[in-house]
Amino acid sequence: MPYLVAADLPTLPAGERFRAALARGGILQIPGAHNGMAGIQARRAGFEALYLSGAAMTASMGLPDLGVITVDEVCFFIRQVARASGLPVLADGDTGYGEALNVMHMVRSFEDAGAGAVHIEDQLLPKKCGHLNDKKLADAHDMAAKVAAAAKARRHLFIIARTDAVASEGMDGAVARAKMYMAAGADAIFPEALTTREMFQEFARRMPGVKLLANMTEFGRTPFFTAEEFAAMGYAMVIWPVSSLRVANKAQAELYSAIRRDGGTHGMIERMQTRAELYDAIGLDAYEALDASIVHTVLPDGAQ
Secondary structure, eight states, X not given: OOTTTOTTXXXXXXXXXXXXXXXXXXXXXXXXXXXXXXXXXXXXXXXXXXXXXXXXXXXXXXXXXXXXXOHHHHHHHHHHHHXXXXXXXXXXXXXOSSSHHHHHHHHHXXXXXXXXXXXXXXXXXXXXXXXXXXXXXOOXXXXXXXXXXXXXXXXXXXXXXXXXXXXXXXXXXXXXXXXXXXXXXXXXEEEOOOOSHHHHHHHHHTSTTOEEEEEOOTTSSSOOXXXXXXXXXXXXXXXXXXXXXXXXXXXXXXXXXXXXXXXSSGGGGGGSOOHHHHHHHHTHHHHHHXXXXXXXXXXXXXXO
16 A cells, blocks of 8 residues: 555654654664655665755756755655655755744744754855865854754754864864754754764764764765764764665666667666556555545535
């Protein structure tokens, strides 16, 4: 039965389900899912939570990740991934879409859309991907005010404060900011764009007892580490933010090249999801069975 109408449709708020997944022990592995189908496939692979990356959302719209999309556009993505997968979604909240009141609006909107967690970063607009150069940081007190606003507004949302300060303020500056954000009400910290194993270890050592999130993005500043390696370094969560989009985009580009070159898709059939596999993933049979089970409405006499 599809998650939209299943008997086991989640009843607990997404934030509570995210916390429960985090409390089960070990490192919580959170792959990126850039649309509903990716969410279904990630759930089928056994994941307990999903990540919705701002970079993946904007790229799928043909836009750069510069803080140009709106709260409502992000909510569209949250709704489809949460509905399709039935899993708690960690959503990228960029800089909070404004100041304190805007952050509160974002938190309530994300919760209503089905998000279980959000991270907010301490950059200034136009913000950049954390692994690019020349990022401009917000004042630490202004960022702490946003975190406090998010904590005040949330009903169940798990709040992660991201700091991009290591590149410009060093480890001391990043740790000082992280401690301020925790005091303001954050549930966890996301230190972005650390570049060595030693940096990850030092940050964790200097933030004892704090839940930490690691970002394992490809083609960035962070070397490749496995989930187990991040756990050994003291991290409670790890995301692979844009991986699903990158793989899908590469395959799609190869498809278009093949059609242009060969005049058809015959050379790509073995790489395609079959019709049967697609219908199974989206639960077509279950929807059709449900539709057939619904009693046809009969109007009372005189109501025609």
